[in-house]
Amino acid sequence: MPETPVPAVRALFFDVFGTLVDWRTSVAREAKGVLEPLGYSADWLRFADAWRDEYQPGMEEVRSGRIPFSKLDVLHRRNLERILPRFGLAGLSEEAAARLNHAWHRLDAWPDAAAGLARLSVKFLLAPVSNGNISLMVDLARRNRFPWDAILGAEIAGDYKPKPRVYLAAAEAFDLAPGACMMVAAHTNDLAHAAACGLRTAHVARPSEKGPGKGEAAPSAPVDIAVGSLMELADRLGA
């Protein structure tokens, strides 16, 4: 795949779920931690996968205009209610369901994330442009030492990626042209939509995101830069 040189990028925008944090093993661990003491048992990785499978359909309700914008925490809770019966968890108390839903605020970063962001932060403005809500992004940042300049993304834009408004609202918040911003993600689809809005793009391979060998080992469409870690991205961007 041809890689073109990257001019005058001032800000890096990051996808978070899968790109910076390992949602799958973290949600499985949190589900186990909340539910096993209550006497429930299940294949917690399969539970995490089932919950995540409701993610795109849940956001599509908003993107299509069928329901008004709601924070991702609200969609996660609705998605959770959908899968609970399948795992024999239909009788869960409100308190336990709320604590379980908050699992998404307690995700752990991939090992290179914090150190890579720290290097990139010296040269670039950094912000998450995630579908996660502000409080969720703040909790993940505190937990994992993500050095954000601002929390941008879906809640600021009032819509969900990959709708153009989300990428463009982020660039506008920083007073930057789209071409001065680079979207960094482990998902080709996210990057293709960012590129269509004029942003530069960097793909970070997270080959185990959805289980061993079940993540994107490489982009499936052209991107400006393709790397295997944020440290490599920092190298490539001279940061």
Added chain:
Amino acid sequence: MPETPVPAVRALFFDVFGTLVDWRTSVAREAKGVLEPLGYSADWLRFADAWRDEYQPGMEEVRSGRIPFSKLDVLHRRNLERILPRFGLAGLSEEAAARLNHAWHRLDAWPDAAAGLARLSVKFLLAPVSNGNISLMVDLARRNRFPWDAILGAEIAGDYKPKPRVYLAAAEAFDLAPGACMMVAAHTNDLAHAAACGLRTAHVARPSEKGPGKGEAAPSAPVDIAVGSLMELADRLGA
């Protein structure tokens, strides 16, 4: 003035202009730096005061609904155009006017601000709830090492303080009840409106904000805490 004990505050929201940064001497310095090399001269502190005098009337256009929400950078520029003739600067080039308008992105903090915020950050979530736009807040944070968890305030709310929406949108972004948030400001008016929305309040005295002796040495209405610096606020809040 009676001071009541403060329960269960989780987030501190900060006013910025005057409370954390010394806009007056900074704008005067920046105006001098931009304009004197172009052959202009003026009393630059008086120029800063004149520009700031247009601040509330400019925002009132938005608050009253007469014009749609515009970022503070846009209002600052409009306000600048209003005062330029009075200082013999009507012929300023577009490039110089843009550089001058950006003076508000280059303000210096009061000496206690960064160290106080660093201490408070260990115990509380911190965000600016300012009328400044996101890019302006980000530039001031980079310049002065403000450790924000997120940039909240007018641009998120789509309106200007002291409209209730601005305080309430900030609490909602953090998923907190208003009573779990404390507004910190050098201006009693800001705090009185925050208190009316249910927030806790802390007054920081900045007696020289508008010139020697021309700032609020103490609040003129009841607040939860009144201090002389952010270090004292950290002491009072056990941070």
